[in-house]
Amino acid sequence: MLNDDQLLRFSRQILLAEWDIDAQEKLSSSRVLMIGMGGLGCPAAMSLARAGLGFLRIIDFDTVxxxxxxxxxxxxxxxxxxxxxxxxxxxxxxxxPWIEIDAIQDRVDAKNLPSLLTHIDLVLDGSDNFATRDAVNKACVDAKVPLLSAAAIGFEGQMTLILPDHACYRCLFQDAPDEDDRRCADTGVLATTTAVMGAMQAHMALLFLGMGITSLSERLLLWDGLACSQRQIRYQKDPTCPVCSAKNT
Ligand SMILES: [Zn+2]
Known part of the structure; x- marks a missing residue:
């Protein structure tokens, strides 16, 4: 139950006919894992904390x-x-002050992912390389935990929602995309590209956790920051996918 201070703080959301107090209470009892505290993780975590998320586990090995x-x-x-x-x-x-934070300074790998996913309702992946995104995808498929995977580089970003028993990240990308070697450290990224994509990731997380909206499942959202436009590409479950196909589960 929300206290009076929380009702005041989140009042502009609760005023929404589509959101209401039920959605706010769902958010306050939700548990999210954020992979990476970088350009995506920071704005995504900030927006979720401001909006009233109850529990956030964050993992990153690095220093500022x-x-x-x-x-x-x-x-x-x-x-x-x-x-x-x-x-x-x-x-x-x-x-x-009401959000509970579980801060873990470590690298993400196949070994620690199962325990990181314990009692988690949604994973937000903001990591900067295909190997980590692939490992997170596999762990989420195995544990049947929904995953909102996002990436940003230069002036462009992308995002998709991976739900249990639906198409997964490996169905979409069989191998590391050509641009995977283009990391922010090497290629560069505009400050607002990560801010937009991190906010968009938090936005989709709110819709999912508070309202049960899953519109980005089996759809890849592509944001073009130079044209200020976006489009979506549909993709399907690959029956031969080594991660999520039935014969492997
Ligand atoms: Zn798959």
């Missing part, structure tokens, strides 16, 4: 670097050198 501050919105100049998850935890608790 000067070159992160251009786009990683939870960090300030005085955080340079600090573990990202601890600096993020402080920022998120300053934003919303």
């Amino acid at each position: 670097d000067e070159s992160n501050l251009q786009r990683q919105t939870l960090f300030n100049t005085q955080d340079i050198g600090q573990p990202k998850v601890l600096a993020a935890q402080k920022s998120l608790k300053d934003i919303n």
Whole structure:
């Protein structure tokens, strides 16, 4: 149950006919895992904390670097050198004192993913490479946990929702996309590209957790930041997919 302070803080959302107090209470009892506290993870976590998410587990092995501050919105100049998850935890608790944060400073791999997914309602992947996205996808398929996978580079971004027993990330990308080697560290990214895609990831998470909307399942959203346009591509379950096909489950 929400207290009076929470009812006031989230009142502009609760006013919405489509959202209402039921959706707000669903959000306050929801548990999310955010993979990576970088350009996507920071704005996504910030928006979810502001909106009233109840529990957020964050994992990232890295420390805050000067070159992160251009786009990683939870960090300030005085955080340079600090573990990202601890600096993020402080920022998120300053934003919303009711949110519970489980901060884990570690790399994500096939070994620790099953325990990271325990009691999680939705995973947001904001990692910056295909190998991690592929490992997260496999763990989510195995554990039947919904996954909202997003990526951003240069002036463009993409996002898709992977639901249990539906098409998975490997059905969409059989191998690392050509652009996978284009990481922000090497190629560059506009500050607002990650801000847009992180906010969009949080937006879709709110729709899913509060309202049960799954419109990005088996659809890849592509955002073109130079044209300021977006489109969606449909994809289907691959019966030979080594990750999610029936004979492998
Ligand atoms: Zn698949």
